[in-house]
Amino acid sequence: MAGYLQPWKAAVVLALLGAATAAVSGVPFGVTTSYLKWMAGVEQGLSPAHVASLPIYGTELVQMTLPFGGGLLTGGAGPALDAVALMQYPLIGGIVFGAALSSYLLGEWCWYGRVPCRQLAAAFAGGILMAFGSRLSPGCNVWHLWGGLPVFALQSLLFIAGLLPGAWLGSRLIARIVLSKETP
Amino acid sequence: MIPPPEESILDIRGQVCPSSLLTTLRALNQHAASLRRGDLRLRILTDSRDAVSTIPAAAENMGFLVGVEKLPAGHYEVVISHAAD
Numbered sequence: 001m002a003g004y005l006q007p008w009k010a011a012v013v014l015a016l017l018g019a020a021t022a023a024v025s026g027v028p029f030g031v032t033t034s035y036l037k038w039m040a041g042v043e044q045g046l047s048p049a050h051v052a053s054l055p056i057y058g059t060e061l062v063q064m065t066l067p068f069g070g071g072l073l074t075g076g077a078g079p080a081l082d083a084v085a086l087m088q089y090p091l092i093g094g095i096v097f098g099a100a101l102s103s104y105l106l107g108e109w110c111w112y113g114r115v116p117c118r119q120l121a122a123a124f125a126g127g128i129l130m131a132f133g134s135r136l137s138p139g140c141n142v143w144h145l146w147g148g149l150p151v152f153a154l155q156s157l158l159f160i161a162g163l164l165p166g167a168w169l170g171s172r173l174i175a176r177i178v179l180s181k182e183t184p
Numbered sequence: 185m186i187p188p189p190e191e192s193i194l195d196i197r198g199q200v201c202p203s204s205l206l207t208t209l210r211a212l213n214q215h216a217a218s219l220r221r222g223d224l225r226l227r228i229l230t231d232s233r234d235a236v237s238t239i240p241a242a243a244e245n246m247g248f249l250v251g252v253e254k255l256p257a258g259h260y261e262v263v264i265s266h267a268a269d
Contacts, residue, residue: 114198119203175202178203
């Protein structure tokens with residue numbers, strides 16, 4: 001079928017990309033710190049003093065030496081365009097625009113709004129839970145499964161220990177939500 | 185002469201995995217007897233590319249005959265009917 005990519009091929013490409021990123025920057029790919037950065041950016045406009053007072057926005061999370069003789073670049077969850085932005089923004093852009101381009105090239109692109117309300121609410125609630133979890137861990141499945149697990153990072157192993165029962169529970173819940181009689 | 189089977193349309197456009205598959209499985213279970221007798225044919229409209237892989241695999245495992253067609257509008261039609269004897 002057009003547009004179908006065999007999972008093993010995607011896995012090999014992702015592994016090579018992840019390994020190349022870790023080799024060049026010393027840290028794996030991530031996504032969710034960017035969301036915190038955007039939140040910090042919004043809050044910066046409303047209450048700069050509050051942003052400055054929160055330790056999470058001031059903590060340095062990434063410290064990387066730029067390749068080819070470049071200098072040291074640092075980054076964190078604050079609103080600045082830094083190393084985290086350099087690494088994560090292109091990835092997020094690639095996910096969103098790559099998916100859109102793929103559907104456009106296959107003639108599938110369209111706007112469609114008639115999504116069942118319960119599923120919409122479940123997706124929104126799931127997003128909130130995932131965002132909250134990704135700050136507690138800290139890191140999302142991209143960071144832990146793609147970056148931490150290959151090097152057996154203890155933090156990522158703990159993440160997976162929580163991920164498996166969470167996924168089981170989520171699948172039970174989503175089945176009840178989707179199959180509810182109220183769903184059109 | 186055997187009358188043509190009735191058609192039931194399940195429009196699940198806008199739904200993504202796993203909702204697409206769950207909704208289809210519910211419909212398959214509800215109409216299993218009619219489908220197996222050949223009285224009914226289920227037409228599923230979906231715009232989820234993943235569903236075009238998962239729904240046929242599940243329906244075929246249940247012994248149904250499945251056809252997939254991409255429509256000019258950009259979405260897909262999955263037709264499920266009784267298995268040919």
